[in-house]
Amino acid sequence: MKAYVYTHTRLDTNEIFYVGIGTQDNYRRASRTYNRTTHWKNIAKKSGWRVDIVFDNLEWIDACLKEKELILKYGRIDLNNGTLVNLTDGGEGNFGRKASLQTRMKMSESKKGVPHSEEHRKKTSEAMKGVNSKKVINIISGFVYNSVNESAQAIGIDRTTLIKKLRGKAKNNTNLKYAD
Secondary structure: OEEEEEEEEEOOOOOEEEEEEEEOOOOHHHHOOOOOOHHHHHHHHHHOEEEEEEEEEEEHHHHHHHHHHHHHHHOEHHHOOOOEOOOOOOOOOOOOOOOOHHHHHHHHHHHHOOOOOHHHHHHHHHHHHHHHOOOEEEOOOOOEEOOHHHHHHHHOOOHHHHHHHHHOOOOOOOOEEEOO
8 A cells, every 4th residue: 555754834934843654545644633642733723734745655664764754854842853743753653564462452451441330330321311311302393302312313323422412512513402
């Protein structure tokens, strides 16, 4: 698979502040704002930023080498030798690398979380029953659903996502709200 190397440049000073690599994904990785460090986000928010594709159509290993060269050239803020917010010297991309069975097992275990007591599970269940049993109304049509489950199924979204929208924890771009 082919890869590319990109830079992010501050709009206020025209200074490069990040170097990265991505695969041929229509340059989506280069334009993404999530999975960025707080330092990166602060600079982008303060100054604005632009993406420049500096090398394209490279083999992955060549893209990793170019990324390392550019990080060395521009230097890292955390090492007091440059302008980049990169936290590594680059070139350590994981494209095509497969984790060992032991590593995959460790990752699986770490994602399972802490077991909860029976009392905790009952309290959580009761709290969710109250939420799910509330009636939901479509404010455009006036149709009233008997539960969050029913309304979520009707509009084709996940129940927990709808609960977040109804509670104001996420942007509510539906026509639904809790009925009084």
